[in-house]
Amino acid sequence: MKKPIIIILAMVLLLFAGCSNSGNSGSEKHIDTTKDELILAVGNEPETGFDPALGWGQYGSPLFQSTLLKRDHDLNVTYDAATGYEVSDNGKVWTVKLRDDVVFSDGKPLRAEDVQFTYETALTSDSVLDLNILDKVVVKDPVTVEFHLYEANSTFLHSLLTLGIIPKHSYGDQYAENPIGSGPYKLVQWDKGQQIIIESNPNYYGKRPFFKRITFLFLNEDAAFAAAKAGQVDMAYIPASFSKNEVPGMVLESIQSVDNRGIMFPYVSSGEKTDDGQEIGNDVTADIAIRKAINVAIDRDALVDGILEGYGTPGYSAADGLPWFNEETKFEDGDVNAGKEILAKADWKDKNGDGVLEKDGLKAAFTLLYPASDVTRQSLAIAVADMVKPLGITINVEGKSWDEIENLMHSNAVMMGWGSHDPIEIYNLFSSKMAGMDYYNSGFYSNPKVDEYLEKALLSKNEQEAIGYWKKAQWDGATGFSLKGDAPWAWLVNIDHLYLVNENLNIGEQRIQPHGHGWPITDNLVDWKWDEK
């Protein structure tokens, strides 16, 4: 009887020895070579591939291509493949000087023809980037290129910041799968639906990235969290609800964003219809007192703590923290009594004692739509509805699909989300010209003075001048689209983007991220370092 036991014991011991052996060899590998490879799970696969003309790089760095200009971590404009740019006095001609030492990963130099080709391709392709303002691109000499616009437009800067330059000589149908560019990295392998592997580009003119080889796994948030727990990735993007779970060896990085959520109110009274027969306007939310009272009564800090687990900031506008945000428009919130006062002054009274205010036979009740699949928006909608109940305003929350919301969004309040590094978004949300266009200005907000400032901001010759007008459009001392003015929205929160990051991985200083959780973190990939602790 003894022998089998000994054999089993021996086997068990062997098993343990095997385990510890493999464990040792793993850690030895870490010590021997400095780590220059990373595995990241930070986003979904880009649907259209890696072609900048089709939208690649609009969120986050294009990685494989270089842009003409870029923003540093304070969101100031600096140069990438350009050495300088000028705007003509009428604002219609932008002249950009290129570096002469930029080389594509196939060894050919980047010339003005490539820039011309890139913008002309992006103009005709069905890209997310709107280049309709662009008339033509003129090559002056190999390193000088001129952009001729139909009219002055300060937000054209955004195209120079985000559009990666593609090589004229090797662009074709296969480009999206096989991108050649002058960026810090080149694509080595793409397993569709699973991962991409990139390696540093030896021909890159800028700072040599620390990590030579990076693998991006395309996992959803749940799977990314599981992979992080299993120690398979160096970085994973996770939702706030997972933030409480500690993962050994990883730290939680919370990055501020303008990824905002807010309630869009229909601004006009009901009656009109769009050309497609969708109703426009809502009599209750058309009353400025209702909108202002709701804005004042909501306790945004409670929303951040309660729904975002503290990973967020109170939201006051569509562009909190960005250079064109008007600090004057911040206000004190969470004050139900102030909200009641506003309503009382506007003659909203509870005559029949049912807890809901009335005015001229109209009940202070409206529907707030949210996309049924989005838990954060659902929670925000329910919490806000409960917060405004003491005011005597009833908000009926209703979850719908985006298709249904599209049909109802002109006559019902909607829980929306925006946030972009491009100030054109301000124009899109608040210009009366954009009323009813896609999801922009779906409440049909219009204010002639605001329109005037927005047009002036577009026509500005440089960003500084434009920023002045963007700020005035929010509040100029008398009117504007912020709460002090017309309050067409009730902004609620900005959601921090959460990433689990290996404790040894230094991801440098992160800037405020736009709408979209994941890819924007790759913006400063070249600055990432491995600090063995």
Next chain:
Amino acid sequence: MISINKRQKTVVISTITTVILLAILVIGLLISNDRIVTNLDSRNLPPSLSHPFGTDWLGRDMLIRTLKGMSMSIGVGLIAAASSVMIAVSLGIMAATLGRVVDGIISWLVDLFLSVPHLVMLILISFVLGGGMKGVVIGLALTHWPSLTRVIRAEVMQLQCAEYVQTSRRLGKSQWFIAVKHTLPHLVPQFLVGLFLLFPHAILHEAAITFLGMGLSPHQPAIGIILSESMRYLSTGMWWLALFPGLCLLLVVRAFDLLGEVLRSFVDPYRANE
């Protein structure tokens, strides 16, 4: 110990289950929606004396949400089961009395519906109707009638051939007299039992389809929604979100099942004297 006979036992069981179900229904209806307001300060609390079922991620009391959800489910189940039984009874009688063509069509329909899984059919119908309360109720009503239709068709056919009915007919009694005096008394038990046995089915399917996201809007306090929400938080250790509502669903469904069973042995002429 007092020994009770089967009839007494039946009465006791049916009383208890009816009381439980009615209590849940009434409490759920009486509690106003104001009781499930969000309370962000007391979110994610485990069960305690002030919150016996704990609270969810918005600080809403889970006991009240569960009761609300159960009474909503009972309501949905009642409407759906009642309409299903109506459809079943009318189709069953039509099949048995209106000749071979009608019988053929209805039997074919029954076979068709039985050959497609309930849940798939339900998802299709409620999706076509745009989801929501309406979609779920109509979907449930349109999918739960086939098996009962078969039973009723067979019952009526059997009655038509029974000797006393034949005799009655020869004696010159009208169709109406036969229908009311002879056929109906036999159908009432089928009707009632069918109603009660369809009920748990309907509730479970309502919960299932809502759980899958095809049914009610995700903020309504339906039991399927509560259960599917809880899935997200199970990995973070909030077991109470799933356990208590799940147990309640089990309790209610079992209660209905029991009630249906005892009712059957109570009113079914073949089994009443067992």
